[in-house]
Amino acid sequence: MKKQFTVVLLMVTLFFTSVTSAFGTSKLDKPVINEVKSVSSSYLKISWSEVDDAEEYKVYRSSSSDGKYKLCGTTENTYYKDKSIKTGTKYYYKVRAVSDGEYDDSALSKWKSGKVSKSNSNSAKSSAGKVVYITKTGEKYHVYGCRYLKKSCIEISLSSAKNQGYTACSVCY
Numbered sequence: 001m002k003k004q005f006t007v008v009l010l011m012v013t014l015f016f017t018s019v020t021s022a023f024g025t026s027k028l029d030k031p032v033i034n035e036v037k038s039v040s041s042s043y044l045k046i047s048w049s050e051v052d053d054a055e056e057y058k059v060y061r062s063s064s065s066d067g068k069y070k071l072c073g074t075t076e077n078t079y080y081k082d083k084s085i086k087t088g089t090k091y092y093y094k095v096r097a098v099s100d101g102e103y104d105d106s107a108l109s110k111w112k113s114g115k116v117s118k119s120n121s122n123s124a125k126s127s128a129g130k131v132v133y134i135t136k137t138g139e140k141y142h143v144y145g146c147r148y149l150k151k152s153c154i155e156i157s158l159s160s161a162k163n164q165g166y167t168a169c170s171v172c173y
């Protein structure tokens with residue numbers, strides 16, 4: 001008699017467990033990554049659509065689209081700034097919406113990739129006249145390779161260099 005009761009109890013438990021998982025909770029919608037943008041040469045900004053009822057978002061990163069995605073940060077915003085990046089390396093991102101417990105966390109979003117390009121002489125040449133280089137202490141802007149850039153060499157657009165009061169170097173410009 002006691003054994004029968006246990007079996008019935010087990011069946012009832014199983015029944016309710018399956019009902020709960022089928023109807024009781026629901027998953028949050030997947031976020032959609034809008035953009036992976038290179039901001040200056042120091043970080044990538046990943047932004048995505050807001051998901052209803054999401055408490056926060058987890059951002060995952062991989063070095064290939066079908067590679068292993070590792071958690072690289074959590075945020076309450078609908079964007080994330082990834083500053084631990086290497087210039088010239090392409091990164092792939094996926095985002096998950098996380099609930100406060102009322103719902104199940106969403107599945108991972110589709111991936112989107114981005115990279116920060118190298119600031120070498122080629123990129124300076126290809127956008128000739130647009131990019132110049134300044135130093136930490138000087139008041140002049142230079143062409144890449146100028147001897148005054150030996151100690152520090154900071155890439156900047158010509159327009160913002162002018163806006164900040166820099167003037168052309170007499171040696172290289």
Ligand SMILES: [Zn+2]
Nearest residue numbers: 142146169172
């Ligand atoms: Zn110069």
